Structures are given as C-alpha cells and as structure tokens.
Amino acid sequence: MTELSISLDVLTATLRDILVAHGCSDTVANALATNCASATRDGSKSHGLFRMAGYVSTLRSGWVDGRAEPVVEDVAPGFVRVDARNGFTLPAHAAARSLLEEKARQNGIAILAIRDSHHLGALYLDIEPYAQAGFVALSVINSMAVVVHPGGNKPVYGTNPVAFAAPRGEGAPLVFDMATSTMAHGDVRVAAREGRSVPEGVGVDAKGSPTTDPSAILEGGALLAFGGHKGTAIALMVELLCAALVGGQFSFEVDWSAHPGAQTPRTGQTVILIDPTRASTPLAPFADRVELLVQSILGSGDVRLPGEKRLACRRAAEAGIVVDAAQWQSILDLKDRTSA
C-alpha cells in the first residue's frame, strides 16, 4: 500500500473544494470539510475520508440542501432551537454555538435542539470545543433504522451515538463518543469493503440469525444494540431526545427511497451544556474531582481512558496525516464525479 502525508490545512481545503463543486455553500462546505478532515486526523476509518463519497452522492441525489440557511430560535432562557431546513447539522450547530454558550453561562445549563438536519460525521468533534471552553457537554443524534429492538424482526433504531466531554483542568478534556449499536454502521461497511468478517454479536442476517458476515447485516439484516436491552434503552432515549423532543424524524421514519444515493439521515441532534462552576461541591472544583477520578482509573491497572487513542493519532498527525494513496486519488476524483 502506498501512503501519502498531507497537512490538515491541505486536507481540509481539498475536501472543501469538492463539497463546493457539488453544490455546498462556502459555510456548509467548510463545516463538513473541517469535521471530515479532523476525524481523519484523529484516526477515524468510518467517519473521516470514507464519508466523502457519501456526502457527494447525497448532494447529487437532491436529498439534502447544501446551501440551507439554518434558523436559530431563542425560545427560553435555557433553550435554543435550530431549524436546519433540510441542511447539514454541522453548520446549523455552528450558527447556534455562541448563543448556547451564553445561555449555559447565564443559567448554568442550556439545551440546543436541532431539527430537520443531516449528520454524517463523528460526534465528539461537535462537543470537544465546549469542554475546551470549560463546559460539560453531552450530545446525541439519531440516524436511520438499522438496529433491532431485542426480539424484534425489523430495525427501528439508528446507530444513535452518544458523545460526552468534560474539562480536565490541565490538558485535553475527557471525551467519549460511541454508537449505541455494537458497531457503527460505517465500520460494518468498511469491513464489508475490505472483505473482513465482524465479531459475533454485532448483527443478524435477513432471517434474524446471528452472522459475522457484514454484507448479510447490511443487506436485509440488522445491527444489535450494545449490551442487549441496556444499550437498546439508550438508543431509545436518543430517539426521544432527537426526534420527539426536537421535532425531528425518528430513525424509522427516514425514507430516502426517492433519492437514490442518499446516505445522510434527515433527523435531529440534541446538545446539553452545563457550566460546572455553578455546581461546584464543597469538596473541590469540578476539574479537581474529574482529575481525582481519572487518576484513580489510571492507577487501577493496565487501562486506558476513552479518547486516548484518538489523541495519540492527533499527536502523530502533527507531522502530517498519513492517507492511503489509492483512497486519496478516489477522493480527488470525486470533484469531477457526475453520477449520484
């Protein structure tokens, strides 16, 4: 395999150009390219460069509006709503970011509810900046129905990720980001593309029988939630927070059949921001308590914190982001692609 080393700036600018060539406004292209390039830098196989073809085919299918202008609504002291107007979630979120922070500072807590939006990226990148600014942040998104309820024979949930970030005082915030399915749909697709099987327990085939064949999961089968009924309950909660609460679609309501090539679920996102200085205990400031727990975890054995791998990739990428040359060429080819 031949590899290339590319800087984050070049990577972001190249992706931005491709997205603009396929109809995105500069603002939208910038938000998507930054997320995609940053996830690539941080080592994501399923939500970095791999997603560029999906962005392009979705834009070409007419399913999403790459030039949508989100409408930010200041609805209550602790509540911001955004109508993404069938555009991407990332620019809708960006448009509301400063108002959300202002409200969280004033009230101690604030909620952002984004509806009619499309998110194809890694979620932690949305909330990491909040923790860098001193907030505790939690975010959830629903997607398209690919996960079955235990005992069910038809997918109802999305892979519904949950991301959480907390400031640590010194150093990078503590961040985790996980699909509530046993495996992200993107990782199952990457496994299928590379001809690898997936671990037992990840999914079932079209007959509902357990399988390790990623194609059987993708073609008529389904993913399972992590941890059986417990992870399922979290996937259910994500549906309620992203659809019922914000006025978005449930994952099972996403119907892109009239738009062949569409890959971005049209759903919702919720972000909850907390100013931990308002909740400081008599024991110690929040950051000190986080540090105590972190040190206790790190001292408990041969363990690592969530986010450590991502940060190690990010450090390694300071010298350049290493990409597979063939994959990079396929990304460059997207600029001139004319089919969905």
Ligand SMILES: NC(=O)C1=CN([C@@H]2O[C@H](COP(=O)(O)OP(=O)(O)OC[C@H]3O[C@@H](n4cnc5c(N)ncnc54)[C@H](OP(=O)(O)O)[C@@H]3O)[C@@H](O)[C@H]2O)C=CC1
């Ligand atoms: N837009 C969308 O609708 C969707 C997006 N996604 C995205 O897919 C991405 C991948 O999700 P997923 O595959 O579930 O993530 P992983 O299962 O790879 O990781 C989940 C979390 O657990 C941490 N972790 C992994 N291994 C360990 C370990 N041994 N010890 C401690 N912590 C560990 C990871 O940190 P680390 O990074 O350091 O490994 C990460 O924070 C996410 O970024 C998510 O946002 C997923 C579903 C839908």
Ligand SMILES: O=C(O)C1=NCCCC1
């Ligand atoms: O990998 C996943 O799972 C998803 N990622 C982007 C949106 C659809 C689901």
